[in-house]
Amino acid sequence: DSGVTQTPKHLITATGQRVTLRCSPRSGDLSVYWYQQSLDQGLQFLIQYYNGEERAKGNILERFSAQQFPDLHSELNLSSLELGDSALYFCASTPGEGVPYNEQFFGPGTRLTVL
Amino acid sequence: AQKVTQAQTEISVVEKEDVTLDCVYETRDTTYYLFWYKQPPSGELVFLIRRNSFDEQNEISGRYSWNFQKSTSSFNFTITASQVVDSAVYFCALIYKTGANNLFFGTGTRLTVIP
Numbered sequence: 001d002s003g004v005t006q007t008p009k010h011l012i013t014a015t016g017q018r019v020t021l022r023c024s025p026r027s028g029d030l031s032v033y034w035y036q037q038s039l040d041q042g043l044q045f046l047i048q049y050y051n052g053e054e055r056a057k058g059n060i061l062e063r064f065s066a067q068q069f070p071d072l073h074s075e076l077n078l079s080s081l082e083l084g085d086s087a088l089y090f091c092a093s094t095p096g097e098g099v100p101y102n103e104q105f106f107g108p109g110t111r112l113t114v115l
Numbered sequence: 116a117q118k119v120t121q122a123q124t125e126i127s128v129v130e131k132e133d134v135t136l137d138c139v140y141e142t143r144d145t146t147y148y149l150f151w152y153k154q155p156p157s158g159e160l161v162f163l164i165r166r167n168s169f170d171e172q173n174e175i176s177g178r179y180s181w182n183f184q185k186s187t188s189s190f191n192f193t194i195t196a197s198q199v200v201d202s203a204v205y206f207c208a209l210i211y212k213t214g215a216n217n218l219f220f221g222t223g224t225r226l227t228v229i230p
Contacts, residue, residue: 002159016191035219043206045217092162097216103150104218112217 003027003105006082006091006109013112018079025072026095028034032074033094033104034066049074052099081114088112117142119209128197129216136192136224138207139180144168149183149190150208150218160206166190197228 004028013019025032034046045058048069060066061079068074077087088111092104120143124155140149151163163173166183174181177194194201204225208218 002161031216035218043218043220045219048216056217082218088158092160094216103162103165103192105162106152108159 002105002107004091004093004105004109006089006107007028008110010111010113013081015083017081017114018077019081019112021076021089021112023074023076023091023093024105024106025074025091029093029095029105030072031043031094032072032096033092034060034074034076035090035092035106036087037090037109038057038084038085040084042085043090046049046076051107055097078112082113083114086112086114117209117211117219119194119207119219120207121207121221121224123224125225125227127229129229130199131196133195134197134226136194136205136207136226137226138190139187139205140190140209142209142211144211146230147211149211150210151181151190151192151219152206152208153203154206154223155203163192163205194226197226199228201229202226202228216219 002049005024007022030051033048036046037043046060047066048056052068066076088109091107105114120139129208147168149166153161153163173182180193182191206223207221
């Protein structure tokens with residue numbers, strides 16, 4: 001158990017809908033990272049937050065957004081869903097802002113299926 | 116540009132055989148960090164190892180060993196006396212110092228250990 005929690009574990013929805021994925025980092029970790037794993041794109045970085053502020057952006061679509069709350073949990077919002085958004089979404093956390101000095105520990109993921 | 120290549124898409128071995136998973140990386144940075152993660156059938160990503168670019172010392176952890184060679188830009192992973200529980204997808208990943216603090220993942224190698 002990495003200590004990172006994600007809810008829900010599975011999510012099934014329809015095209016055009018909006019969903020919210022939730023992540024709670026390990027106790028004491030200030031950075032949260034979101035990754036998407038799909039058959040087409042593999043594992044790719046979406047966005048990073050550190051202590052409530054956005055720190056880095058990857059290949060995140062404009063239809064997607066995220067935020068980190070004062071209690072450090074993070075939410076990834078996906079809107080106007082398309083079939084291609086079906087994927088496994090991972091959250092990871094580290095104590096500090098600089099990943100190289102800390103391993104990224106991953107949550108169990110949320111599997112999103114868009115029908 | 117940063118890139119991680121795992122040329123072996125799938126490997127099958129018989130239990131107790133040794134197996135080496137290849138990873139070749141590209142980066143212009145002189146400071147970078149290399150990682151291996153394991154993704155078992157249950158889906159979570161499990162951290163295995165981190166190696167800094169200035170430390171070429173090979174590492175052994177039980178049946179696992181890693182060979183880091185800057186001259187060939189490779190960071191290969193060997194499992195000795197493989198077991199069925201080693202069956203998983205293994206990802207090699209890279210973080211470069213001057214970039215964002217996110218992991219660049221290879222496409223993964225699916226290892227199947229046959230009893």
